Amino acid sequence: MEEIIKVLLVDDHEMVRMGLAAYLATEPMIEVVGEASNGAEGVQLAEQFKPDVILMDLVMEGMDGIEATRRIRKVHPKGKVIVLTSFIDDEKVYPVIEAGAFSYLLKTSRAPDIVQAIQQAYRGQTVFEAKVTSKILTRMMGGENQDAPHLQCTPREMEILQLIAEGKTNQEIADQLFIGIKTVKTHVSNVLSKLGVDDRTQAAIYAHKHGICK
Known part of the structure; x- marks a missing residue:
């Protein structure tokens, strides 16, 4: 229920x-x-x-x-x-x-x-x-550094970032990728750290701005 x-x-x-x-x-x-x-x-x-x-x-x-x-x-x-x-x-x-x-x-x-x-x-x-x-996207594009932090992400982390941008929860990501919820949380934490953002919302905006979404 x-x-x-x-x-x-x-x-x-x-x-x-x-x-x-x-x-x-x-x-x-x-x-x-x-x-x-x-x-x-x-x-x-x-x-x-x-x-x-x-x-x-x-x-x-x-x-x-x-x-x-x-x-x-x-x-x-x-x-x-x-x-x-x-x-x-x-x-x-x-x-x-x-x-x-x-x-x-x-x-x-x-x-x-x-x-x-x-x-x-x-x-x-x-x-x-x-x-x-x-x-938000206009402001980010205007002040964006030429470096691309997402290039530091592993293929799995990029996959996680794409799913974050789609609005998936940790449990939904775990179910879709057939991995444990703790593993998802670790990947999400790594993604946020590498992108230099504070939360999933900022990560999703970054992904949309850089065309990372599927």
Whole structure:
């Protein structure tokens, strides 16, 4: 039986929270375990309830979503932060990704797409608004060093990188390649280290930018 996905809502607009909570209540496998009206409260509730997914607004009074994301990643590292905002300017996109955001959606997204993003985050798969992905790739291409770190990867590590870029979880990679989950984790760690990136999201972006995806 599938596990219930625990979700925390962090947004300073009550109507937004009410709308999200009402819609998510129609999803039998999703449970809203808490609602926060600002970043500081979001960090507190994330530590208290240990949600699987946190829907995070960016612009809020007091502690904003960027700082809240950074702190949540410290107090609850397993929680996946999905940014849900109206903003895609450079001052918001890059800092929150560096802070540890797992996915990035706009508030213009359809409700079913938000639900799908929650389900994908739970499975370890990232989702980025197309405009945000384009912005990130453009910036990376403009400042990219001529060296290609992925050339240091072994053939198996390159295979792992391709699967990461496809959004595969460690278990899915293990099943597809017929190797143990511990072996996958070791390969993933080596790939991140060789690419000089902090997480799977950055590795996936790197792979797409360099045409490594199948």
